[in-house]
Amino acid sequence: MRFDYQANSLEETKLLAAALAARLEAGTVVALDGDLGAGKTTFSQAIAAAMGVPGVVNSPTFTIIKEYEGRSLPLYHMDVYRLSLLEADELGLDDYFYGDGVTLVEWASLIEPMLPEERIAIYIETDGPAERTFRLTAYGRKYADWCAGLKENGL
Template sequence: MKKFIYNTKSPEATTKLAIKLAALVNPGDVITLEGDLGAGKTTFTKGFAKGLGISRNVNSPTFTIIKEYTDGRIPLYHMDVYRLEDSEEDLGFEEYFNSDGVTMIEWASMIKDQLPAERLEIEIFRSGDDEREITFTAIGSYYLEKCKELDDESISD
């Protein structure tokens, strides 16, 4: 498992990072987001959606758990499993993970036993009012390649 760490100094910088990641993803990709309330998980997802060319407004799917956005380059399945009553509860996650779209899961550790073996884990830590430390952990060689691609781009700007 290799880690890549980014420090952003504004919501816009986090959005920019998410947009760059969106350009690299493929159908079937699974990305998890961890971080305290207000860390920036939804901000990141909004940027990611923008990067996929999704124009519908993305907000936290608090009551629905899973929201689907299909008007972008590839479908986005946005999950927030924070309010899932039972971590063993299976809402058909597997089908989303092996689908035509990319799945982004806020509070993914709540369903850790159900996550695919290979995935990109993103952890957002609030290091200041507008500062965030964003750690990408690649689990599996496919995600390691993605992280390296993203890293190469980040150096060039």
């Protein structure tokens, strides 16, 4: 199941983030990809805000993994750009993926073999200075239902 969302502004990116955030639960994995500057961190920050994470959510490029407390769920924000598969393996990512919180992974396709089978993948395409296409692909029944729901809501 796939769903493409066109954002013509940062505000429209935040609308998609809020719609997704409303569905998040423990064990949700959102796999983010897209070129440098596409908006993976910006989208993650919008999800964090919608989850009620207080304060600043920075790019985890150098820290690899940052943990936050949302209103009702923890948030694990990762950027695996600088990780080798071996290093990723040593981090024990499954503890996050199958843990009590929501995991957002920037550059997720770099560790594709380690991602859980059930996840939602989002590829962000840059169409212009403020224009982005979010290409959602659902892996698993639950996320297919999410995509169908987002489609029906006209998002």
